[in-house]
Amino acid sequence: MMTAIGLMSGTSLDGIDVALIETDGERVAAFGPTGYRPYTDFERGLLREALAEAVSLSRRDARPGVIGEAERAVTLAHAEAVAAFIAQNRIVWEDIDIVGFHGQTVLHRPAQRLTVQIGDAAALAKAIRVPVMHDFRAADVAAGGQGAPFVPAYHRALAESLSCEGPICVVNIGGVSNITYIDGADALIACDTGPGNALLDDFMLRVTGQPFDRDGRLAAEGHPDADWIARALKHPFFTLPPPKSLDRNDFASLVLHDMMPADGAATLTAFTAAAIARIIPLLPKMPEKWIVAGGGARNPIMLEMLRERIAPATVEPADAFGWSIDAMEAQAFGYLAARGLKGLPLSYPATTGVPVPMTGGVIVRP
Numbered sequence: 001m002m003t004a005i006g007l008m009s010g011t012s013l014d015g016i017d018v019a020l021i022e023t024d025g026e027r028v029a030a031f032g033p034t035g036y037r038p039y040t041d042f043e044r045g046l047l048r049e050a051l052a053e054a055v056s057l058s059r060r061d062a063r064p065g066v067i068g069e070a071e072r073a074v075t076l077a078h079a080e081a082v083a084a085f086i087a088q089n090r091i092v093w094e095d096i097d098i099v100g101f102h103g104q105t106v107l108h109r110p111a112q113r114l115t116v117q118i119g120d121a122a123a124l125a126k127a128i129r130v131p132v133m134h135d136f137r138a139a140d141v142a143a144g145g146q147g148a149p150f151v152p153a154y155h156r157a158l159a160e161s162l163s164c165e166g167p168i169c170v171v172n173i174g175g176v177s178n179i180t181y182i183d184g185a186d187a188l189i190a191c192d193t194g195p196g197n198a199l200l201d202d203f204m205l206r207v208t209g210q211p212f213d214r215d216g217r218l219a220a221e222g223h224p225d226a227d228w229i230a231r232a233l234k235h236p237f238f239t240l241p242p243p244k245s246l247d248r249n250d251f252a253s254l255v256l257h258d259m260m261p262a263d264g265a266a267t268l269t270a271f272t273a274a275a276i277a278r279i280i281p282l283l284p285k286m287p288e289k290w291i292v293a294g295g296g297a298r299n300p301i302m303l304e305m306l307r308e309r310i311a312p313a314t315v316e317p318a319d320a321f322g323w324s325i326d327a328m329e330a331q332a333f334g335y336l337a338a339r340g341l342k343g344l345p346l347s348y349p350a351t352t353g354v355p356v357p358m359t360g361g362v363i364v365r366p
Contacts, residue, residue, distance in 0.1 A: 001029050002097040002341070005085070005130075006334025007078055008327075009104045011175025011248040012197050012295055013047050014211065015039045016081045017330035020091070025338035028157050033089045034327035037081035044211075046070045047104060050118065051248065054106035060116050060138070067106065071118040074104045078119065079127040093129060100337030100361075101134040102329075108148065108247040115147045125366045133337040135362040140347045145354030148245035149178040152190040152351045153339065154332035156182055158323060169287040170318075171306075172329065173197060173296025176246050177276055180351075181283050189283065190351040191242030194235075194275030195251045197295050200268040202252075207261045216269060216301030222262030224270035224305075232271055238278045243353040269302050277309035286313065293318040293328040337361060 001024050008017045020032025050070035103119030121134035141147035155170040159182045167183035177196035181189040201212045232254050256264050296302050297317040307315045318325045336346050340361030347358050
């Protein structure tokens with residue numbers, strides 16, 4: 001068994017999740033403490049600038065202008081997050097075997113065999129004095145895979161603790177939504193399903209100045225525009241079979257016409273739920289149980305809208321099963337780092353479309 005720390009900074013750009021996990025890269029022996037380091041307004045603004053600039057990147061190692069500045073900020077923020085986590089939980093540095101460092105995705109174009117996660121792993125390893133595994137997605141994308149979602153192997157390890165007769169779906173609603181379909185030990189299918197919180201968060205920031213719709217309060221006051229949602233669901237992405245993946249900005253061209261803020265929030269919340277439900281006809285069987293993690297799991301309006309779309313299947317937040325809503329992806333990258341150290345597969349043909357099961361990750365030492 002190894003003691004691993006996983007780090008995750010997702011497409012919602014809210015901050016850095018930190019989680020400790022004990023694992024051999026196959027089984028999960030124990031969950032450790034979790035932590036969170038929010039991005040400052042300055043850091044979040046810098047990342048949004050980097051996302052806009054990254055559209056023109058053609059090389060995954062290029063860091064021109066504001067992208068390089070953002071990488072330095074991301075690296076420093078992660079070093080601060082780890083140091084605070086270690087101190088707060090009185091962890092002995094020498095007890096940590098590996099840190100899994102996802103970095104911040106600024107561009108994801110698998111059709112061009114290009115995925116870019118910023119973050120200087122060598123500088124991070126030097127700062128925290130612990131081996132760091134990073135660059136998890138590159139090998140998959142270089143081999144023709146989608147490079148996302150990358151958490152299904154961890155979802156399957158978690159699901160082994162459940163006693164379920166039929167298939168289940170683990171849903172992560174971050175900036176982008178993705179699902180993992182699990183049916184016993186063999187069937188593992190995964191894909192992105194569409195926008196998660198990204199469109200809604202961007203709308204909230206633009207219209208209200210708030211970074212997100214806390215508890216779905218604004219959406220609860222509005223009425224979804226069914227015609228707008230129906231048009232948005234005609235996007236060709238929704239008819240593609242899994243595996244498939246998205247860049248955070250792939251749906252940025254969808255613009256709401258003039259409507260009240262509450263109606264806009266309700267419409268985008270309902271669109272996220274509808275987009276997740278659209279995956280059902282593309283799965284082998286209807287999942288009987290849907291387990292939701294990520295920021296969307298804390299939005300009761302979003303969960304209720306999802307329940308309405310996929311009834312009679314059940315929809316429950318991950319913490320109902322003793323799993324972490326907020327730190328699941330951070331835990332996953334600790335788990336994946338342990339798998340990577342052992343050369344075990346991180347992605348599979350049915351999760352990313354890679355030709356054969358692929359290991360991945362690059363290790364740097366202090």
